[in-house]
Amino acid sequence: MSKYDVAVIGSGPGGYVAAIRCAQLGMKTAIIEKYNTLGGTCLNVGCIPSKALLDSSHHYEDAIKHFEDHGIEIPGEVKVNFKKMIERKAAVVDQTTKGIDFLMNKNKIDVFTGIGAFKDATHIEISGDKNETIEAKNTIIATGSKPSSLPFIEIDKERVITSTEALSLTEIPKHMIVIGGGVIGLELGQVYRRLGAEVSVVEYMDRIIPTMDAAQSKELTKVMKKQGVKFYLSHKVSAVERKKNEVTITATDKKDKEVTFTGDYCLVSVGRRPYTDGLKADNAGIKITERGQIEVNEHLQTNISNIYAIGDVVKGAMLAHKAEEEGVFVAETLAGQKPHINYNLIPGVVYTWPEVASVGKTEEQLKDEKVEYKSGQFPMRALGRSRASGDTDGFVKILSDAKTDEVLGVHMVGARVADLISEAVTAMEFRASAEDIARMSHAHPTYAEAVKEAALAATDNRPLHA
Structure with missing residues (x-):
């Protein structure tokens, strides 16, 4: 042995x-x-x-x-x-x-x-x-x-699928219905929307990516709607039925009205x-x-x-x-x-385009915890680099302690923010203040300049380019 x-x-x-x-x-x-x-x-x-x-x-x-x-x-x-x-x-x-x-x-x-x-x-x-x-x-x-699934859903791995099967389909769906507005459902939904599928996202909560900052949810919803993704929020799914190559999803909206969706694929993305x-x-x-x-x-x-x-x-x-x-x-x-x-400094990322990245406390959490804070936000559209690449959607938001100026949370939507978030993690690991970040030189033109500008906005509302 x-x-x-x-x-x-x-x-x-x-x-x-x-x-x-x-x-x-x-x-x-x-x-x-x-x-x-x-x-x-x-x-x-x-x-x-x-x-x-x-x-x-x-x-x-x-x-x-x-x-x-x-x-x-x-x-x-x-x-x-x-x-x-x-x-x-x-x-x-x-x-x-x-x-x-x-x-x-x-x-x-x-x-x-x-x-x-x-x-x-x-x-x-x-x-x-x-x-x-x-x-x-x-x-x-x-x-x-x-x-994970829901108790009444039978995953047949053909038309009613999980993320595993969605990564190896043999055809582009005509209409993919995604149950769940979290990270996996949004990423795979965007893949197939780009390739020509109609995509409908049915989400139980009143917003997508509900564990992230509400401003990120709002921005990503707006952008993905422009891309053609349809969202049905505050909808509780009650049944999923397949007949040959057609899948019907039954749900109730926030007014308890029954709604049905019909597509050729249903991606069940309700967590793991x-x-x-x-x-x-x-x-x-x-x-x-x-x-x-x-x-x-x-x-x-x-x-x-x-x-x-x-x-x-x-x-x-x-x-x-x-x-x-x-x-x-x-x-x-x-x-x-x-x-x-430090589990508070484990970043979260959604790899849609624009990307979404977050670390630390959200604004909602700080309010719940009754922490006095300052907020500084800078739009990506104000950056020369964003205009040069055509990636003008999104923002960087920095939340700092109202008294000490220590950075408590950083929330981003935009091009390459999955990489940018590491700057925020580093700063927070060393307990930097918003002013510390604001005083650091950031190369021009880069997407990272939005981090400096958001820090300037959080310090005393003095961004240079907005």
Whole structure:
């Protein structure tokens, strides 16, 4: 029987990063993955393939809508080769997962393919092509999450689909009805809208991306409506029925009036649930909450002292980079170090175009917590760089403490804000004030100048270009 200092169950961003960091710190490490490719949901059917399709569809939309503005003329009709687009997405995924294989070999991490299940707190049975048992002094559970549904919806994976199937369709839908106005539904909805599908988003809450700042929700709704996406907010779905190639969704609006939607595809995007199926956590005595999450303490340690859990399977935002931070945190804890994670500074991003990015407290949260704050906002349309690229939608908003001027939250909508948000994270990690950011030189012309201008607006309402 093989013995390890650490066994990691699950090879998503949290799991494989935890394994690498453990190996770097001198621990003999194994990683167990049920599928034939490493990388988990993010690399195989999540972050990476969705961004590949977002980028491909963005190029197509630019070609048919914006190239002419730039003096680029394409003779003949611009057409979508959807099969090739999907093939490119698959190639990107393949290249990325092979990169994880390389990292496992480089760091001398043993990879086991199969379902990892606890026999007891120190032994893991692996059921796959070859059944075997390994012994682990410590175990890190990183089994991630799966798409959620509603009790009355039957996901047939053909016409009533989740994000997994939406990434590998064989045709462009005529009318895709998206149940859920969160990150995944909006991103994939935008992909297919660009490619010519009619897209209707049915959302239970009164706004899309409801966990982000209300100003971001308002701006993204406005922009996506201009792009042709239809929104039905405050609508409670009560039934989803498929007849051959037609799907009918029944919902009630805020006035309790029944409304029906008919399309050829229904994307169910109502969140994700922790995935512990097949883990046999009870054999090790691990506690799981009523929400299906593995219960952990502030050290990400379960009630069994040598077993830890990270990522989507524990409380907190279901984000790949949050899982990565937790993987490193546990590895360094096992090595006797004193790592730290500030969960308030885990950024959130929506990869639509324009992009949406956020870190820290929203304006609604500060009001609820009765924190006195200042707000500075700067529109992207006032930037020379935005006008040069034609990406004038969006803004940067900075919220700072009314007394100390410390930055409490930064919320952005615009071109490349998924990258810009890291400036805000860095500033907040070092507890910068809005004035600190305002006094920093930002290269001209860049989208980042909007951050400086918003900081000037928050400091004493003195933006230079608005």
